[in-house]
Amino acid sequence: MKDTHKHQGLRNQLVKIISDKGITDKNVLKAIAAIPRHLFMDSSFADFAYQDKAFPIAADQTISQPYTVAFQTQLLEVKNNHKILEIGTGSGYQTAVLLEMGAKVYTIERQMELFKKTKLFLPKLRYKPKNMIFGDGYKGLPEEAPFDGIIVTAGAPTVPNALLAQLKIGGKLVIPVGDEDQIMTLFIRTSEKDFEKHELGKFRFVPMLKEKN
Ligand code: SAH
Secondary structure, X not given: OOOOHHHHHHHHHHHHHHHHOOOXXXXXXXXXXXXXXXXXXXXXXHHHOOOOOOEEOOOOOEEOOHHHHHHHHHHHOOOOOOEEXXXXXXXXXXXXXHHHOOOEEEEEEOOHHHHHHHHHXXXXXXXXXXXXXXXXXXXXXXXXXXXXXXXXXXXXXXXXHHHHHOEEEEEEEEEEEOOOOEEEEEEEEOOOOOEEEEEXXXXXXXXXXXXXX
């Protein structure tokens, strides 16, 4: 499938919608304007790719709503060359947003089907994460820690201590916490032992799962 002027026009409208909803980070908006979201989705949903909605992808998972992607990414305050860990690769759309913003991205997915599909797909669009890992995001990626930012894109019943421990001082963890609904939660590591916690409203994600299939 191709990326056309029509798609670019639809993307520009989407950027307007999410900036009207309160997203102000110019680099986030630029990334959304640049990424062909329709190519990250099943062709049966591609016509709806520039609506501000979540849609099904493989393995009963979803590609997050663009506003949610933008909101989480804005909270991370991504800078060029930041080292970022993403939990829940899924379609790779959020990964692409982070890469567009110049981050060095490590991303973990626990479903083999999605892991394989997205690992093949992202390089076709010239998106090259530092590493894509098939594994359990609850453990983070200790061998690459510490990170400037960690973003969890599935609903976490509890906050994994391993993720807090893998932040740099000044680093941020953005994680939706809760079972059915989640509260978007931002942790900022202020010292070796201390974290600031901010709660930023309700969202709904697919659950972060403990056991592998
Ligand atoms: N960022 C994705 C969102 C996908 S939905 C996108 O933009 O498309 C959440 C993803 O988290 C799913 O792919 C799911 O399989 C994955 N996931 C759930 N529990 C996980 C865990 N414990 N470790 C890593 N990934 C997990």
